[in-house]
Amino acid sequence: MPSPELSAVHIHPVKSLAACTVAEAAVEPWGLDGDRRWMLVDTAGRVVTQRQQPRMALISAAPVPGGGIVLAAPGSAALAVEVPEPGETIRVLLHRSRLDVVEAARSAHAWLGAFLGAEVRLVHLDAPDRRRVIDPAYARPGEPVSLADGFPLLLTTLASLDALNSLIADGDHADEGPLPMDRFRPNAVVAGTAAWAEDDWNRLAIGDVPFRVVKPSARCVITTTDQHTARRGTEPLRTLARHRRSGKELLFGQNLIPETAGVIRVGDPVRILG
Numbered sequence: 519m520p521s522p523e524l525s526a527v528h529i530h531p532v533k534s535l536a537a538c539t540v541a542e543a544a545v546e547p548w549g550l551d552g553d554r555r556w557m558l559v560d561t562a563g564r565v566v567t568q569r570q571q572p573r574m575a576l577i578s579a580a581p582v583p584g585g586g587i588v589l590a591a592p593g594s595a596a597l598a599v600e601v602p603e604p605g606e607t608i609r610v611l612l613h614r615s616r617l618d619v620v621e622a623a624r625s626a627h628a629w630l631g632a633f634l635g636a637e638v639r640l641v642h643l644d645a646p647d648r649r650r651v652i653d654p655a656y657a658r659p660g661e662p663v664s665l666a667d668g669f670p671l672l673l674t675t676l677a678s679l680d681a682l683n684s685l686i687a688d689g690d691h692a693d694e695g696p697l698p699m700d701r702f703r704p705n706a707v708v709a710g711t712a713a714w715a716e717d718d719w720n721r722l723a724i725g726d727v728p729f730r731v732v733k734p735s736a737r738c739v740i741t742t743t744d745q746h747t748a749r750r751g752t753e754p755l756r757t758l759a760r761h762r763r764s765g766k767e768l769l770f771g772q773n774l775i776p777e778t779a780g781v782i783r784v785g786d787p788v789r790i791l792g
Contacts, residue, residue, distance in 0.1 A: 669773035681713035725786035736767035
């Protein structure tokens with residue numbers, strides 16, 4: 519078997535919008551540079567994701583120098599959105615985390631609302647080093663996280679996806695497979711491992727950057743959403759429920775916390791440290 523290596527790197531500038539594939543990314547304490555620094559909230563300040571709005575998958579947010587983004591979607595003219603000036607913050611709810619963020623320009627709210635058919639606001643995480651911390655059950659005191667669901671990075675492996683697709687092919691909804699990796703919205707994809715090898719990892723290094731492997735990723739309905747059409751099916755949750763269940767959680771991938779800053783690049787060796 520070949521040695522493990524990093525086969526793909528993805529960032530998601532706006533939480534739950536389309537992913538951007540990059541050749542390399544800087545690793546910050548709270549996640550990859552440019553990953554999940556923006557998100558949508560509803561009129562009550564609660565996060566909006568593909569769970570409620572599967573059409574969010576059809577919107578791209580291309581990063582631009584300085585932290586801004588360019589929004590694009592089918593049938594809509596592109597819109598450039600600048601990082602908001604420092605100023606008044608608003609309190610929002612991201613799952614169980616309450617945190618302060620800064621609103622984007624009203625033009626961004628209107629553009630997104632028109633495409634989604636719902637009243638939403640685009641907000642920006644201005645100070646990721648101090649706005650939100652990882653669940654202390656899995657992290658050291660004060661370790662920060664961006665607007666990701668709970669952890670700085672998500673890692674998946676190609677071998678485990680192949681194994682999952684084989685299980686789907688043997689099931690009742692084989693016509694839904696094989697599924698692409700974008701259903702799982704990872705940051706780092708690793709090639710050259712055995713299937714499910716990541717279940718036994720505790721620490722690893724991607725290139726020169728060490729990470730702690732802290733918790734398997736519990737999967738939700740977003741994984742059933744085709745990221746190119748926004749249509750939903752039943753897989754992979756149906757198969758994960760049969761083969762990858764832990765209590766109420768259906769597992770695929772591993773959550774990582776970086777131990778140092780650095781840069782990860784496609785082709786970097788992945789070393790298992792424990």
